[in-house]
Amino acid sequence: MSEHDIRLELDDVRAAAARLKGVAHRTPVVTSGTLDATIGARVWLKAENLQRTGAFKFRGAYNRIASLPSGVRGVAAFSSGNHAQAVAMAAALHDLPAVIVMPDDAPDSKVAATRGYGAEVVFYDRYTEDRRVICEGIAAERGLAIVPPYDDLEVMAGQGTAALELLEQVDGIDLFVAPMSGGGLMAGCSTVVHSLLPDARIVGVEPAAMDDTRQSLLAAERIEVPVAPTIADGLQVPVPGELTFPINLRQVDEVVTVTDAQLVDAMVFAHERLKLVVEPSGAAGLAALLGGALVPPAGARVGVILSGGNIAATRFAELVAGR
Amino acid sequence: MSEHDIRLELDDVRAAAARLKGVAHRTPVVTSGTLDATIGARVWLKAENLQRTGAFKFRGAYNRIASLPSGVRGVAAFSSGNHAQAVAMAAALHDLPAVIVMPDDAPDSKVAATRGYGAEVVFYDRYTEDRRVICEGIAAERGLAIVPPYDDLEVMAGQGTAALELLEQVDGIDLFVAPMSGGGLMAGCSTVVHSLLPDARIVGVEPAAMDDTRQSLLAAERIEVPVAPTIADGLQVPVPGELTFPINLRQVDEVVTVTDAQLVDAMVFAHERLKLVVEPSGAAGLAALLGGALVPPAGARVGVILSGGNIAATRFAELVAGR
Numbered sequence: 303m304s305e306h307d308i309r310l311e312l313d314d315v316r317a318a319a320a321r322l323k324g325v326a327h328r329t330p331v332v333t334s335g336t337l338d339a340t341i342g343a344r345v346w347l348k349a350e351n352l353q354r355t356g357a358f359k360f361r362g363a364y365n366r367i368a369s370l371p372s373g374v375r376g377v378a379a380f381s382s383g384n385h386a387q388a389v390a391m392a393a394a395l396h397d398l399p400a401v402i403v404m405p406d407d408a409p410d411s412k413v414a415a416t417r418g419y420g421a422e423v424v425f426y427d428r429y430t431e432d433r434r435v436i437c438e439g440i441a442a443e444r445g446l447a448i449v450p451p452y453d454d455l456e457v458m459a460g461q462g463t464a465a466l467e468l469l470e471q472v473d474g475i476d477l478f479v480a481p482m483s484g485g486g487l488m489a490g491c492s493t494v495v496h497s498l499l500p501d502a503r504i505v506g507v508e509p510a511a512m513d514d515t516r517q518s519l520l521a522a523e524r525i526e527v528p529v530a531p532t533i534a535d536g537l538q539v540p541v542p543g544e545l546t547f548p549i550n551l552r553q554v555d556e557v558v559t560v561t562d563a564q565l566v567d568a569m570v571f572a573h574e575r576l577k578l579v580v581e582p583s584g585a586a587g588l589a590a591l592l593g594g595a596l597v598p599p600a601g602a603r604v605g606v607i608l609s610g611g612n613i614a615a616t617r618f619a620e621l622v623a624g625r
Numbered sequence: 626m627s628e629h630d631i632r633l634e635l636d637d638v639r640a641a642a643a644r645l646k647g648v649a650h651r652t653p654v655v656t657s658g659t660l661d662a663t664i665g666a667r668v669w670l671k672a673e674n675l676q677r678t679g680a681f682k683f684r685g686a687y688n689r690i691a692s693l694p695s696g697v698r699g700v701a702a703f704s705s706g707n708h709a710q711a712v713a714m715a716a717a718l719h720d721l722p723a724v725i726v727m728p729d730d731a732p733d734s735k736v737a738a739t740r741g742y743g744a745e746v747v748f749y750d751r752y753t754e755d756r757r758v759i760c761e762g763i764a765a766e767r768g769l770a771i772v773p774p775y776d777d778l779e780v781m782a783g784q785g786t787a788a789l790e791l792l793e794q795v796d797g798i799d800l801f802v803a804p805m806s807g808g809g810l811m812a813g814c815s816t817v818v819h820s821l822l823p824d825a826r827i828v829g830v831e832p833a834a835m836d837d838t839r840q841s842l843l844a845a846e847r848i849e850v851p852v853a854p855t856i857a858d859g860l861q862v863p864v865p866g867e868l869t870f871p872i873n874l875r876q877v878d879e880v881v882t883v884t885d886a887q888l889v890d891a892m893v894f895a896h897e898r899l900k901l902v903v904e905p906s907g908a909a910g911l912a913a914l915l916g917g918a919l920v921p922p923a924g925a926r927v928g929v930i931l932s933g934g935n936i937a938a939t940r941f942a943e944l945v946a947g948r
Contacts, residue, residue, distance in 0.1 A: 330675070332675065336741070574937060577934030578900060578902065579901065611900030615897055618938075618941075619941070619942035623939075
């Protein structure tokens with residue numbers, strides 16, 4: 303598929319916002335005088351950790367399901383992360399059954415949370431089975447629609463509503479910052495920012511251990527990197543999405559990287575200064591600012607997506623103790 | 626002073642709300658389907674941990690300082706807790722100098738935060754000196770007005786704006802729950818709830834180790850209890866306030882108590898489910914609901930104040946590890 307085939311327009315995001323109205327939380331935007339003084343800029347943080355199911359993923363999953371043709375019998379997805387719970391809840395809100403394909407070593411808490419929203423969990427062996435094949439088989443057999451985590455225009459449009467809200471809540475920004483994984487959040491958000499504030503700079507943040515999007519944007523083609531350890535489990539996608547990449551190639555100015563230590567520092571800052579629980583992946587934008595990977599011009603107005611907050615208290619305690 | 630001399634009216638709180646408009650954060654109200662399902666009621670949590678300086682205390686301090694006569698040269702307060710930072714910031718916003726009297730063994734982080742808002746910190750030896758005498762001496766010498774932590778009508782009125790906002794954000798409640806320490810938050814909030822929703826039940830929460838208000842309400846007179854260990858350092862006031870008590874005696878239906886273990890459980894729940902950092906004292910209302918000290922009628926609509934979020938990440942990690 304050529305990049306010219308991919309069209310995501312501001313109106314798609316606006317249509318998603320209309321579908322999400324009264325369903326998704328209009329999450330608050332928080333500020334910190336300490337943060338602003340530390341980096342010499344003004345920062346507005348969009349608290350998507352307070353979104354339903356604890357992450358921006360709900361926006362995309364709900365919009366995708368709301369856009370399905372009538373007659374669909376249910377939905378299916380594969381994920382061991384935030385997408386699983388987002389699809390489970392979004393399906394429940396549509397009174398549709400959901401099947402989530404998860405690895406059989408997924409944490410009990412995530413399995414329980416997904417089932418808690420009413421979804422059926424189907425396990426696979428991540429060492430011998432292909433989750434996509436299993437998911438597609440179940441979907442075909444039962445007449446279910448698959449909800450992809452990012453490579454889908456309605457998913458991107460839904461995820462982009464985070465930026466649309468941010469620009470309603472803040473009176474103009476010069477710099478927009480968000481984590482990048484498969485690239486759906488950034489594809490949706492960069493479409494909004496690029497359309498409404500064409501002069502604003504758009505920067506993605508990746509873990510230093512897996513900078514596939516940074517490399518891909520520099521090469522102007524999708525580059526796959528090896529899966530490597532990072533505490534940012536939500537950003538461990540080894541290659542940019544097929545549909546998201548051409549959009550981000552046009553609209554993203556730069557990708558910077560952060561270390562695990564910088565992510566923990568940002569999580570602690572969020573805890574102590576913002577009183578918010580942010581998971582490692584969700585703290586990437588804040589980590590880039592606090593750690594110096596991204597230095598905004600003096601006095602710049604910066605909008606940042608805090609993308610998720612799903613981390614167990616014991617895991618947070620371990621990361622703090624190991625600091 | 627007779628209890629009949631004490632008058633705090635809804636209009637006092639409304640006047641405070643007008644002064645705080647655009648200055649205090651209109652903090653979000655959060656909900657949790659898991660919480661509602663667990664206790665069989667509908668709960669709205671007012672996130673005052675997201676208030677400026679991380680606690681509801683800012684509301685009272687700001688309203689007190691905004692109500693001072695012109696000609697006051699500055700303000701003074703004694704506190705090693707959230708009141709210190711609240712007074713420091715509220716004074717700075719009025720371009721007034723602030724002197725905060727703190728024990729010389731106060732944590733560096735609290736001293737730094739108070740100084741960070743521009744206040745002068747004066748230390749005293751908590752074993753040999755009386756902080757009130759020191760504070761009054763400085764105030765007299767320098768022409769400063771003392772901002773009390775709770776025993777003051779303007780402080781109570783300011784703190785009551787938390788409930789006024791909650792009732793604007795939620796369409797009616799049957800039960801109002803807040804932590805009780807000196808009693809200022811409850812005096813202000815119960816005045817609002819009692820006036821606007823006279824049929825609503827009003828319940829305070831104290832640590833089991835220091836239930837002075839519970840005992841005092843039962844005896845209909847102020848009873849002092851020994852200072853005892855509890856992780857809820859913000860609630861370690863041994864006797865109800867002189868001015869707050871008669872107000873709460875008229876308006877509070879009941880006080881229930883929670884253990885330290887229940888407070889930690891509630892903090893972990895807030896972390897994992899609400900993605901909010903809540904300090905032990907701030908989690909008291911949630912702990913009463915989750916731990917069973919307070920069992921609302923089935924289907925009741927419950928409003929709870931999460932009163933503060935000032936806890937270091939390392940301290941939170943210790944409490945989680947010791948669970």
